[in-house]
Amino acid sequence: MSYDHPVELTAATELARMITDTCEQYGDKPAFSALGYTLSFTEVERYTRAFAAYLQQHTELQPGDRIAVCLPNLLQFPIAAFGALRAGLVLVNTNPLYTGREMAHQWRDSGAKALVILSDLADRAASILDQTEIQWVITTTALDFHQSTPAAGSIPGALSMMTLLTDGADLPFHPPVLGPDSLASLQYTGGTTGVAKGAMLTHANLLGNARQVLARLGDTCRKGEEVFVVPLPLYHIYAFTVNLVTFFARGSLNVLIPNPRDLPAFVEQIRPFKVTGMAGLNTLFIGLCRLEAFRQLDLSSLKLTISGGTALTSTAANLWQHTTGCTVSEGYGLSETSPVVCLNPIGQERLGTIGTGLIDTELKVINDKGDTVAGGEEGELCVRGPQVMQGYWQMPEETANVLDAEGWLKTGDIATLDRDGFVTIVDRKKDMIIVSGFNVYPNEVEEILTQAPGVLEAAVVGEPDKRTGETVVAYVVSEAELDVAQLKAFCKERLTGYKQPRRFVKVEALPKSTVGKVLRRELRG
Structure with a gap:
């Protein structure tokens, strides 16, 4: 049974053209709103053109060069991202909660030459810029659209984004020649294991996935009429594709929430709107429902x-x-699939499943020998379709581990596929931990832990948590009494919040295989 109904999205084959076509089509309708300030589609076109023109005329950046965008959900995010895409650059979306070490790895690995960053994070970035190839820095503040005087850049030589937009407005702009197979984004992920890798996503990948998502949503997403709340970070591929590409291209208003953890402020920010949709996860759903102010909202349009x-x-x-x-x-x-593979049909959801594959998406479940298993049997979920990445940036061996010559991507997730096409995720093949929707890779956390004074060995696993889905637990072998406070402080300096262990357990030895590999599954019990 098909749950998909192909719906017109855009004739564009690359994102820059999609942006300009959409802005022309919807004109003065509201496109993005944040912190009480709203931009129309016409204004989005004007600002992103100015951004792109400035980069063309005042930097040496060329199409294909990488630019890091390190911002929360502010109006400046779509302006920077869309402006960079219109200039033919490749986005490197970066979590603004990252530590300097985490930022440095991403920017160094991608070879980013430019950076757009919140001024509040300038000190953190300044301390590691010399470890990267970044030459041009653009800073902005949360209140830039609310004040008449642009904030000065707080990194030596940095340019204020508002000054850039003013200066760029009068500069000539020449759209670069791009194609559907041109690289649009390096979306960093640990894949199924190990150090963060850049999933290479093309314009065709992202626009293709937008069309696939819209086909599943059908008339639930009407042209120019929807109001979507965006609490999930735009630097994450989930909100990036769903909100910044799919819903934008459909002429929707995206209401950006800079800090979804501040639930009372969240409620006040969406109160003026007749909200019709939202993407979220367990933590957010439960937190909002427990808030009296949220329960009092008129949600009849949702x-x-x-x-x-x-x-x-x-x-x-x-x-x-x-x-x-x-x-x-x-x-x-997954980041490797731009990201959407499956979605429950609207109004026909089967709780406990992740729905069926999107249109033009092929799914199969394989055993350890690579053979497809019978319907209903457990195995590794594999996917093939227009949304599947081109590979990992400059990592051919890692790419070959997950992506075969026929285009099948191994997801690393154990699943079942029933006769109706509904997929149920059973477990993760690897040891990745998911905290409030964010991936935590044990290898990274363990590497940091073993750098702490007195720590001999460490192993990290996830344990169930009602609020965040999972929480990080560290098992530590140390040469002396474990100083938990000191270890927490050590991790806090080097790991962003969701990666930090919430519990530390001292053990005499870690369970290992005969070849010395730590058996995390025994720690999970």
């Missing part, structure tokens, strides 16, 4: 809620439906 990034619990789904009257449609994806 018709679409999507969950992804971590397994949707029945508790969260039922509470959300009881509170808002809207069901939750769980989906599934």
Whole structure:
């Protein structure tokens, strides 16, 4: 049975053309709103053109060069991202909560030559810029659209984004020649294991996935009429594709939430709007439903809620439906698939599953020998389709481990595929931990832990957590009494919040195989 109904999105084959076509089509309709300030599609076109023109005329950046964007959900994010794409640059979306060490790896590995960053993070960035190839820095503040005087760049030689937009408005702009197979983004992920790798996503990958998502949503996403709340970070591939590409191209208003953890402020920011849709995850659904101010909102227009990034619990789904009257449609994806692979059909959701594959998406479940298993049997989920990445940036061996010559991507997730095409995720093949939808890779955390004074060995696993889905637990072999406070402080300096262990357990020895490999599964019990 097909749940998809192809819907017109855009004739464009690359994102720069999609942006200009969309802005021309929807004109003065609202496109993005944040912190009480709203930009129309016409203004988005004007600002992104100015951004692109400035880069062309005042830097040596060329199409194909990488630019890092390190911002929360502010209006400046779509301006920087769209402006960079219009200039033919490749986006390197960076989590602004990252430590200097994490930022340095991403920017160095990608070879980024330019950076757009929040001024509040300038000191952190300045301390590691000499470890990268970054030559041009653009800074902005959360209140830039609310004040008449542009904030000065706080990194030596940095340029204020608002000054850039003013100066760029009068500069000539020449659209670069791009194609659907041109690289659009390096979306960093650990894949299924190890150090963060840049998934190479083309314009065709991202636009193709947008068309696939829209086909599944059908008339639930009407042209120029929807109002979507965006609490998930735009630097994450989930919100990037769903909101910044799919819903934008459909003429929707995206209401950006810079800090979704501040739930009272969240409620006040969406109060003025007749919200029709939102993408989120367990933590957010439960937190909002427990807030009296949220329960008092008029949510009668809400018709679409999507969950992804971590397994949707029945508790969260039922509470959300009881509170808002809207069901939750769980989906599934990876950075390597732009990201959406599966999504439950709207109004026909099967709780506990991730739905069926999107249009033009092939799925199969294989055993350890690579053979396809019978329907309903467990095995590794594999996917093939227009959304699958081109490979990992400058890592051919890692690419070959997950992507075969026929285009099949091994997801690293153990799943079942039933006769109706519905997929259920059973477990992760690797040891990745998911905290509030964010991937935590044990190897990275363990490397940091073993650098701490007195720590001999460490192993990291995830354990269930009602609030975040999972939480990070560290098992440590140390040469003296374990100083938990000191170890927490050590991790805090080197790891972003969701990666930091919440519990430390001292053990005499770690369980290992006969060849010395740590058996994390025994620690998980």
